[in-house]
Amino acid sequence: MRLFARVAVLGTSVATICAAAAAFASSVSPVHLVAYMQRYRDGSSTGSAFDAYYGVVQVQAVIHGGRVVAVNVLRYPFHSWTSRSINSRALPRLKQEVIRAQSADVHAVSGATLTSHAFMRSMSEALRQASS
Amino acid sequence: MRETRVVMGMPITVEIVDCLSARLLSSVFAYFEAIDRRFSVFRPDSEIMAFNRRRLARTEISANLREVLALADQTRRRTHGYFNICRPDGLIDPSGIVKGWAIGNASRLIDATGAKNYVIDAGGDIQSRGKAADGTDWKIGIRHPFNDREIIKVVHPLGHGVATSGTYARGGHIYNPHRPDQPIVDIVSLTVIGADVLQADLYATAAFAMGSAGIWFIEEMPQLEGYAIDMNGVATQTTGFTTFVVS
Numbered sequence: 008m009r010l011f012a013r014v015a016v017l018g019t020s021v022a023t024i025c026a027a028a029a030a031f032a033s034s035v036s037p038v039h040l041v042a043y044m045q046r047y048r049d050g051s052s053t054g055s056a057f058d059a060y061y062g063v064v065q066v067q068a069v070i071h072g073g074r075v076v077a078v079n080v081l082r083y084p085f086h087s088w089t090s091r092s093i094n095s096r097a098l099p100r101l102k103q104e105v106i107r108a109q110s111a112d113v114h115a116v117s118g119a120t121l122t123s124h125a126f127m128r129s130m131s132e133a134l135r136q137a138s139s
Numbered sequence: 140m141r142e143t144r145v146v147m148g149m150p151i152t153v154e155i156v157d158c159l160s161a162r163l164l165s166s167v168f169a170y171f172e173a174i175d176r177r178f179s180v181f182r183p184d185s186e187i188m189a190f191n192r193r194r195l196a197r198t199e200i201s202a203n204l205r206e207v208l209a210l211a212d213q214t215r216r217r218t219h220g221y222f223n224i225c226r227p228d229g230l231i232d233p234s235g236i237v238k239g240w241a242i243g244n245a246s247r248l249i250d251a252t253g254a255k256n257y258v259i260d261a262g263g264d265i266q267s268r269g270k271a272a273d274g275t276d277w278k279i280g281i282r283h284p285f286n287d288r289e290i291i292k293v294v295h296p297l298g299h300g301v302a303t304s305g306t307y308a309r310g311g312h313i314y315n316p317h318r319p320d321q322p323i324v325d326i327v328s329l330t331v332i333g334a335d336v337l338q339a340d341l342y343a344t345a346a347f348a349m350g351s352a353g354i355w356f357i358e359e360m361p362q363l364e365g366y367a368i369d370m371n372g373v374a375t376q377t378t379g380f381t382t383f384v385v386s
Binding site (some may be wrong): 029102 | 265
């Protein structure tokens with residue numbers, strides 16, 4: 008799933024937008040930033056809503072004195088982040104790591120059920136579609 | 140004492156450290172077997188199948204089934220529809236909720252006897268309390284999504300419930316039928332640690348269905364921590380997950 012947040016930015020707002028968009032995108036999705044070198048008209052500029060597969064993301068840039076002074080996330084998939092200004096909230100970066108073998112000296116193991124019926128059904132359907 | 144039996148189509152292991160009698164273990168398994176008789180969609184004579192075939196009206200169903208259906212409905216709303224016991228073919232299949240729910244009930248059954256140190260592992264959903272037989276905290280491993288003989292993370296749940304949702308990829312054979320030319324960047328395993336195993340199970344299921352966005356959903360939920368693994372073996376964890384990590 009690719010999450011695109013295409014926001015027109017200028018100057019010091021770039022770092023904030025990068026952090027916010029990268030946080031949304033988690034580990035794998037590239038975020039495309041378009042930086043324009045000219046000044047902007049004061050007011051609010053709303054970007055198109057992008058379908059991030061699991062929902063819609065839409066951002067609004069607030070421009071004052073020709074510079075972007077705030078970016079509001081208008082629409083976010085989980086509905087709870089509408090109209091929060093990104094500049095006023097530090098989005099967490101989630102820790103990532105490549106998985107590595109650990110000691111098997113454990114009392115119990117949690118993993119997706121190996122013989123999940125749903126997995127088998129979905130697998131056979133995928134293979135059927137691949138060969139049709 | 141410790142015993143493993145296959146019930147509800149999966150291996151269930153129960154270990155009760157403070158109990159030397161086989162009777163409590165047997166009653167725990169008897170409980171799981173009764174749950175299977177009521178809720179299994181693979182048993183034509185189960186209550187859930189009678190309900191599915193419209194042989195039972197909503198007013199005639201047992202208190203247990205009513206409770207499970209209500210829980211499923213509440214969870215569906217809280218997860219914006221990503222958790223849903225109604226299958227695409229129209230069958231109501233509550234297995235995604237029954238597993239965690241039954242473990243929670245079995246756990247309370249053991250609590251009622253005064254036993255304080257035990258672990259219940261039903262198909263990878265784990266509820267532990269107290270300490271293991273050697274006096275140490277219960278250590279739970281997370282299975283490598285591509286190599287079922289390997290552990291890739293070890294946690295001390297410290298009395299919390301652990302559940303893992305996922306599917307397994309076999310080489311390059313898994314792909315998205317809607318976008319066959321695009322690489323799969325989706326997640327293959329999502330482990331949730333929650334206040335109780337029912338919550339962990341429900342939200343692991345819902346968040347897994349959200350794909351790579353699921354870990355953010357868990358991050359936003361209070362009292363839940365998560366560890367998601369993607370197709371490339373890269374894991375992302377919520378900010379509080381580190382509390383539980385051993386290695």
